[in-house]
Amino acid sequence: MTEPDISALAHDLRIACMRVARRVRFDADNTIAPHLFSVLARLSEEPRTVGELAAIEQVSAPSVSRTVGQACEAGYAVRSPDAHDGRLVRLSLTPEGQEIVRRERAHRDAWMTGRLEEITAHQRQVLREATDLLDRVVGP
Amino acid sequence: MTEPDISALAHDLRIACMRVARRVRFDADNTIAPHLFSVLARLSEEPRTVGELAAIEQVSAPSVSRTVGQACEAGYAVRSPDAHDGRLVRLSLTPEGQEIVRRERAHRDAWMTGRLEEITAHQRQVLREATDLLDRVVGP
DNA sequence: TATTGTTATACTCTATAACTATA
């Protein structure tokens, strides 16, 4: 593959990925707002503080604080004080919050699954390899 | 590939694509707002009306009208009346607008190109095939 | 004095409804 081809691939691959991301967010009429889902998804991994969420999501602390307030008000998350540092607020998902995250993920996956059922097994194998490559190339 | 594997691929591929989209938007510290770039990118393909842009971008006509106003004010686009229908407003890019789009695309592509240079030619070939597949699967 | 989180305030993007001009 020559230099120009690498650039062309970079362009086409970027466009394709952004299109998928866009479709998933728009077409799969999601029931939960993107910013709220992002926070809940992070908390589903493990309990975190407001500051940690702000750093991970790359938004301001006040913005996260507000979103967390919505999550708690909706019964998806709970605040609890840190045992050793009174300034910290530990955030964790309730069972309802975990269920919301699970359902939302299933919803998004279902949309993608439907598309993949339209192609051949061999083509899916190509996408499988490409997915693993992307994970390594783009990083965690 | 069995059923569960298709679901797993759907999940992993979706995550990988959304991660790429996210990295491009964050890492490649872009100089132009996403909604404005989207409109300019559409106009770089061909002149369009407000209604066409609204339909393509899936946002309301007033929202597009506002964004177009910004584009015109910044000197990136110009409004011109339609010859046959006085209600229509034809929008097209100025040379400055074309340059902005070109530069922004180059910026985003450069990030992706850097990643692709780290892998082998064979691996890039896999991504090339996967990209073409994604285009067909996800649609235009 | 520095850090964590929240509250106050303003700005931006988007949407619906109302309005103007043209078909």
Add this chain to the structure above:
DNA sequence: TATAGTTATAGAGTATAACAATA
């Protein structure tokens, strides 16, 4: 009367600055 676009108004998310509590 229907359509294309703009203007008016309101709602939601985010940011910076100011504040309260704790280290």
